[in-house]
Amino acid sequence: MTMATDLAIAQYGYKTNKASGLLNDIFMYTVNMAAKTLVSVAQTSKTEGTEKWKTTDHLRFMIMLMTWLTVWVLRVLMDHFPLSSSLPFNPLGGSLSALGSFDSILSSVSSSSALALPSSASSSLDLVLYEEVDAPSIKALGRSLTHILALLNEIPAASSKYLFAMTMAERIMEGNARHDHIELLQVNRAALSSAFARTSSLLYRFMHNTQSQDDSNGWPVRTIKALPFGSYVAPYIKGLSSCFNMVMSWVEAAEAFRLPKKRNNEGAFGGSAEEYAEVMGEKFAQELLWITNKLRVYGAVEQALVQWSCSPGLASLALTASPRVQGLIVRISAILFGDLNQEYDEVTREVKFKILVLWLPLFCHARNGLSYPILTSYEKFQIERTMNEVISSLPAMDQEVILTNWVQDFAITASDWPNLQPSYDRWCQSARQLVA
Secondary structure, eight states, X not given: OHHHHHHHHHHHHTTOOSOOHHHHHHHHHHHHHHHHHHHHXXXXXXHHTTSOOOHHHHHHHHHHHHHHHHHHHHHHHHHHSOOSSOGGGOTTOOOOHHHHHHHHHHHHHHHHHTTTSOHHHHHHHHHHHHHHHHOOOHHHHHHHHHHHHHXXXXXXXXXXXXXXXXXXXXXXXXXXXXXXXXXXXHHHHHHHHHHHHHHHHHHHHHHHHHHHHHHTTOHHHHHHHHSTTHHHHHHHHHHHHHHHHHHHHHHHHHHHHXXXXXXXXXXXXXXXXXXXXXXXXXXXXXXXHHHHHHHHHTTOHHHHHHHHTTOHHHHHHHTTSOHHHHHHHHHHHHHHHHTTTSOOSSOOHHHHHHHHHHHHHHXXXXXXXXXXXXXXXXXXXXXHHHHXXXXXXXXXXXXXXXXXXXXXXXXXXXXXXXOOHHHHHHHHHHHHHHHO
């Protein structure tokens, strides 16, 4: 009986790694108490043999049952209200103290039971424990890949370990793809989809911080941007403001040199908050472009399309982003638009409509080719043709909204791309046919 119970403790304990925090600590403490009471009751039964139990023995047995019932209730709560991902493979970092405490529980149970168990039972217990820990699984591979992709967001791009982490992620994904198994491919897709959502959220956060810094420059820049053709004048105003900020940063650097104890808020970066946010925004945009290409390689671009269609804040901030960050976002949008006409189960009519409404203004207002050509002429032609095909497949009401917004943006910008006049003429002709 005791051997079977210990084996149950071992097998049960290593499957309880789905929660963290206070609930996990309570659970681990309760398991420890339940194990001790079980050992105590088992030792009492062994020493007393067939003698009648005293009142204290009955109380001890009732406490043991209540404790194990509490363990079961906590397990149900942890299954239905998980607090975080599994402790040993937390991609955002975390503590493994729960595992350490549970190892001590298992060792105490094993050592306490060694007096009452034969050597064969002890060896079988060790076999169960190490079987659970050492057996590889596809889920473990997915957690490892997710962990490495999360580290990419944290490691500075200038670090030598950044290329190491990216190479490790590519090696795992390529190894999964070589096996050509649906479950291994799904590991790549799930990890990349999670990384896309996390990186786009980080990109939005730092772009929002940069925009807040720009808005703090005063009302003149905001007023000029709101005027028609104000986007032509606003960059010059922003350039003058950048020159002023640069001079002020030199003054602050001289002051920091004079007072060595004064530390910059950005730590090792050493620049202003605005420069730091802009550099980090470009880093996340580069990573998002890399993830988008990987999603396309492994046949999961539809997940990125769904997420991209639900990013109105990022689409709005991209209109006034710095040229380099804006160029990267244009390339990401171009890749996704290129696959918008494919037959995907998750890409519904609503997704196509929202992605066109949100991201068409960026193509019209982006400063294409300011420092380097963002898209080639062939790429522009292909994307423009895809846009026309997708618009023609939507209902008339959706076409009206998309094309009306496109005319508004296309007419007040200097860009001649994308030219959706064929779709506009087609929509007008279909409206005339309703009258006839």
